[in-house]
Every structure is written in structure tokens, then in C-alpha cells.
Amino acid sequence: MKTRKLGNQGLEVSELGLGCMGMSFGYGTPADENQMVKLIHEAIDLGVTFFDTAEVYGPYANEELVGKALTPFKGRVAIATKFGFDLSKKGTSGLDSRPASIRSAVEGSLKRLQIDKIDLLYQHRVDPNVPIEDVAGTVKGLISEGKVAHFGLSEAGVQTIRRAHAIQPLTALQSEYSLWWREPEPEIFPTLEELGIGFVPFSPLGKGFLTGKITANTQFEASDFRNAVPRFSEENRSANQGILELLDQLADLHKATPAQIALAWVLDQKPWIVPIPGTTKSHRLKENLEAAKLELTKSDLEKINLEFSKISVKGERYPESSQKMIDR
Numbered sequence: 001m002k003t004r005k006l007g008n009q010g011l012e013v014s015e016l017g018l019g020c021m022g023m024s025f026g027y028g029t030p031a032d033e034n035q036m037v038k039l040i041h042e043a044i045d046l047g048v049t050f051f052d053t054a055e056v057y058g059p060y061a062n063e064e065l066v067g068k069a070l071t072p073f074k075g076r077v078a079i080a081t082k083f084g085f086d087l088s089k090k091g092t093s094g095l096d097s098r099p100a101s102i103r104s105a106v107e108g109s110l111k112r113l114q115i116d117k118i119d120l121l122y123q124h125r126v127d128p129n130v131p132i133e134d135v136a137g138t139v140k141g142l143i144s145e146g147k148v149a150h151f152g153l154s155e156a157g158v159q160t161i162r163r164a165h166a167i168q169p170l171t172a173l174q175s176e177y178s179l180w181w182r183e184p185e186p187e188i189f190p191t192l193e194e195l196g197i198g199f200v201p202f203s204p205l206g207k208g209f210l211t212g213k214i215t216a217n218t219q220f221e222a223s224d225f226r227n228a229v230p231r232f233s234e235e236n237r238s239a240n241q242g243i244l245e246l247l248d249q250l251a252d253l254h255k256a257t258p259a260q261i262a263l264a265w266v267l268d269q270k271p272w273i274v275p276i277p278g279t280t281k282s283h284r285l286k287e288n289l290e291a292a293k294l295e296l297t298k299s300d301l302e303k304i305n306l307e308f309s310k311i312s313v314k315g316e317r318y319p320e321s322s323q324k325m326i327d328r
């Protein structure tokens with residue numbers, strides 16, 4: 001698989017990474033750990049060198065899984081993890097990016113991941129109670145101590161990105177981006193381009209919706225967080241089916257799948273974008289990685305832009321409680 005550069009500090013990774021969250025967290029019952037270790041090894045065999053996890057996924061279980069799977073590949077792959085949630089509160093309901101908390105999160109992540117240095121450390125959500133300069137300064141210290149190689153933010157707004165970057169150059173911003181969430185395009189992308197910061201889109205498959213495998217009749221497990229996401233209400237899933245018609249048409253044209261079209265489109269937007277689709281299934285991993293070989297034409301891209309400009313996607317992408325934590 002080809003590689004792409006993230007930021008200007010020397011991080012180069014496979015053009016598609018692997019999002020590991022869903023293996024342990026968020027999408028219902030965690031998958032079998034041994035199977036997921038195998039899946040991660042399969043991803044390496046297929047050329048993936050970039051793996052995404054976070055302290056809060058589990059909490060801890062996902063970092064432990066990723067650490068176990070990637071130990072034999074130390075130095076040959078890049079692991080990205082995240083700090084910033086108060087884990088004494090349930091799930092992702094509280095934030096904590098105080099310097100001492102960042103330091104203790106990093107010590108825990110290093111242990112669970114079984115590494116001496118985190119390749120890319122993101123603040124998971126901007127904490128309104130801690131100036132971003134203090135966060136960036138703390139990560140800068142961790143970089144100079146050799147515990148962290150690169151710094152990133154997630155779901156941060158333009159001003160926060162600029163302020164953080166002035167203290168410690170950012171390697172990547174990780175925020176949601178896909179055919180049904182293009183909000184980063186007008187302001188975030190020009191800022192990243194100007195500052196030389198890479199972009200790592202999360203949920204590039206629209207949390208599964210853009211693959212066409214989710215319909216209004218799909219029943220999610222009780223612990224699947226999509227039950228609380230307005231965009232995934234039965235009514236909105238039904239209202240948003242129109243998006244899939246276009247993806248189906250393009251998939252037929254290219255002898256590809258809707259998931260591959262969705263990923264190829266993200267890859268085509270900028271050369272400094274590295275999407276991290278997640279899956280727990282071997283056949284889907286292969287399917288998703290094949291998207292890197294798919295070439296959408298200029299006319300495909302124009303058609304997508306035109307057709308999507310006519311569609312208004314129904315439903316917020318996060319529940320109200322999480323909504324206030326994004327774009328700060």
C-alpha cells in the first residue's frame with residue numbers, strides 16, 4: 001500500500017489506517033480478543049502501518065488489545081492513541097486535560113501499548129477548563145522526554161488548532177469526515193493546509209451507514225452507541241437512504257462496493273488525508289483496503305459533489321450530551 005505524510009514532523013503511514021475502537025467499544029459487544037489480534041496482523045500483512053486507539057475505548061481494553069497485537073511489530077508500525085476523558089465519570093461524559101492527568105494517561109497508555117514512545121498522541125476532545133497552551137506545553141514536555149513522537153488534536157476548531165500549533169507543532173487533526181459530514185472543508189482544511197498539518201478522518205464510512213449495510217430495519221445491540229445518535233434513528237436512517245442510491249450507482253460503474261466508493265472519495269479530497277475505517281471482520285478489512293486502488297474520475301467526483309449538494313442529511317451526528325464537546 002502507498003504511504004502518505006502526516007504533518008511536517010516526519011510521520012509517514014499507510015494511506016489507509018485501521019480504526020480499532022469498534023473491536024472493544026462503541027458498537028455493541030466487544031469482539032473476541034484473539035480474533036482481533038489476528039485481524040490486526042492481517043491488516044499488517046495487507047500493508048497497514050497506522051493503528052488508531054484511545055485510553056477511553058473500553059476504557060483500556062482497546063489499548064491492551066492493540067498493544068498485544070502490535071508488540072511483534074514494534075518500530076515498523078505507528079500507533080495513535082488519545083487522552084482527555086475523565087474516566088471516573090461514565091463513558092465519555094467528562095473531560096480532563098489537566099497537565100497531571102495527561103501525564104498519568106500517557107504512563108498508562110505506554111504500559112498498555114507495551115511501547116516506550118507513543119507515535120501520535122491526540123487530545124481526544126478540547127477541554128474548556130484547561131487552556132490549550134497548557135495542553136500543548138505538556139505534550140511538548142513529553143516529546144522532549146522521548147515519551148511521545150507527535151502531537152494531534154481531535155474535533156478542535158480553527159482557533160484551538162492555531163493556538164496549540166504555536167506551542168507545539170501539530171502533526172494531525174483527527175475529526176469526523178465523510179460523504180455525509182463535510183463540515184471540515186470550508187475552514188478546517190485551509191487552516192491545516194496553511195499550517196502543514198495532516199488530517200485523519202474518523203468514521204469515514206459514516207459509522208457503517210455509507211456501506212449500504214444499514215437500513216431502517218437494522219436492529220443495533222442495546223450497548224451500541226448508534227442507538228443514541230440522532231442520525232441513526234429509524235426515521236433518519238430511512239430519510240437518508242437517498243445517499244446510498246448514488247453510492248450504489250458509482251459502485252456498479254466501478255465494479256466496487258459503496259464502502260470502497262466512500263473511502264476512495266475521502267482519499268481523493270487531499271493528499272494529506274489518511275482515513276482510519278474500522279471493522280471487526282476480515283472480509284470487510286480486505287474490501288476497505290482495496291479502496292486505495294480505486295480511481296474515481298473527475299466526472300465521478302463532480303457528480304458526487306453535485307448530487308450531494310441536493311441532499312440534506314437528516315439528524316445530528318452526535319447525541320446532545322456529546323455535541324457540546326465538539327468543534328471547540
Ligand SMILES: NC(=O)c1ccc[n+]([C@@H]2O[C@H](COP(=O)([O-])OP(=O)(O)OC[C@H]3O[C@@H](n4cnc5c(N)ncnc54)[C@H](OP(=O)(O)O)[C@@H]3O)[C@@H](O)[C@H]2O)c1
Binds near residue numbers: 287
Ligand atoms: N477521535 C474520535 O473522537 C473518534 C470517534 C469515533 C471513531 N474514532 C476512530 O475512528 C475509527 C473509525 O471510525 P468508526 O469505527 O466510528 O466508523 P467507520 O469506520 O465509519 O465505520 C465502522 C462501522 O462500519 C462497519 N463496517 C466497516 N467496514 C464495512 C464494510 N466494508 N461493509 C459494511 N460495514 C462495514 C463496521 O462494522 P463491522 O465491525 O461489523 O465491520 C462498523 O460498525 C474508530 O475505530 C476509532 O479508532 C475516533
